[in-house]
Amino acid sequence: MPSPGEGLDRRLFLKGAAALTALPPTPSWAADAPYRFRHGEFEISIVSDGHMLVRTDLLAPGAPEPERSATLRAAGQTGERFQYPTNLTLIRSPSDLVLIDAGAGPNFMPTTGRVADNLTAAGIDPGEITKVILTHAHPDHIWGVVGDFDDLQFPNASYMISAAEWSYWMGDDAFRGISEDRQNFVPGARRSLGRIKDRLTLVKPGEELARGLRALDTAGHSPGHISIEAAGGEGLIVGGDAITHPLLSFRHPGWPSMGDQDQERAASVRKRLLDRLATDRAKLIGFHLPYPGLGHVERAQDGYRFAPAT
Numbered sequence: 001m002p003s004p005g006e007g008l009d010r011r012l013f014l015k016g017a018a019a020l021t022a023l024p025p026t027p028s029w030a031a032d033a034p035y036r037f038r039h040g041e042f043e044i045s046i047v048s049d050g051h052m053l054v055r056t057d058l059l060a061p062g063a064p065e066p067e068r069s070a071t072l073r074a075a076g077q078t079g080e081r082f083q084y085p086t087n088l089t090l091i092r093s094p095s096d097l098v099l100i101d102a103g104a105g106p107n108f109m110p111t112t113g114r115v116a117d118n119l120t121a122a123g124i125d126p127g128e129i130t131k132v133i134l135t136h137a138h139p140d141h142i143w144g145v146v147g148d149f150d151d152l153q154f155p156n157a158s159y160m161i162s163a164a165e166w167s168y169w170m171g172d173d174a175f176r177g178i179s180e181d182r183q184n185f186v187p188g189a190r191r192s193l194g195r196i197k198d199r200l201t202l203v204k205p206g207e208e209l210a211r212g213l214r215a216l217d218t219a220g221h222s223p224g225h226i227s228i229e230a231a232g233g234e235g236l237i238v239g240g241d242a243i244t245h246p247l248l249s250f251r252h253p254g255w256p257s258m259g260d261q262d263q264e265r266a267a268s269v270r271k272r273l274l275d276r277l278a279t280d281r282a283k284l285i286g287f288h289l290p291y292p293g294l295g296h297v298e299r300a301q302d303g304y305r306f307a308p309a310t
C-alpha cells in the first residue's frame, strides 16, 4: 500500500485544493453507475469511490515463491502497480439509508474520493444517508467523512465504528502499532474521527447497527475491524478488508494480505469467514474485490474460489 499523497496539514490541504482547480472539471471515471440488487427487505447499491494505485510487490509480502508470483500472474498483476477498486455498499431499508464506509475523500489519492459524485450522478443525495457504518479507520474507508472544504460529505448521517477501533487509533500505542510508511494513517484517523465524534456511536461485534444489520468481529486487518451481516435469504456479509484479493485471499487465505496490521489474526479471521461464506452460501461484498465486488465463495481443491455475481 502506498503512502497517501498528501498529509492533512492545513497548508498542504489548501495547496492541494488550489492545484485541484487546474484539473479538468469532469474526469472520465466520475460517473460510474452503481450496481444494484435486492437482498431480503434491502435494496443494495454498490458505489465506486474510484480506484487506488497500489504497488504489486506489497501484495502478500513474505509469501513463498514461486507460488506468489504464479498467483499474481494468474490475476493479471504483472506490472509494478495495479488498480485496486474501492466498492462502497449503500443499503436502503424501510427505515434507513445506510452507507458502509465513507471512501477516501479528497486528500488521499487523485484517483479516489469519487463516492459523493457517483451517488449524485445516480440521483442519490448524500444528504439522504442516515447512517454511515465504518468497518475500520484506514484512509480509503474513513478520510471521506469530509469533502473538499472540510465539510461533512454525509451531513445528516450518524456514524458508527467499533469501540476497539476507536480505542486503538485514539490511544497512546497507535504509532507503535503501524509500519513506518503508514505513520500518517494515525493523524488521518484521528482527524476524521474528531470531525464526526459528536455524531459517533461506538459499537461492539454482535450488536445490531440498524434493522437487519449486525456487526461481525473481523479484527486483524486493523485492531477493531468489523464486517456487516445483512439479514435475509442465505445471508450477506459486507466484508470490508477482511478479504481483499480475488485470488490470493481465496487460494491462500493464510498468507499475509496487504495492509494487515496483525497478520496472524487477519489470516485466521479470513479462513473462518471463507469457511462460513462457503458453508452458508451467503453473498460477499468485498471492498477491494473487482467491481462490484459481489459474489459467492466456493470451496476448491486448492482452498477457495471467488464466484463473482457479474
Ligand SMILES: [Zn+2]
Residues within 6 Å of the ligand: 138, 140, 141, 241, 287, 288
Ligand atoms: Zn481498504
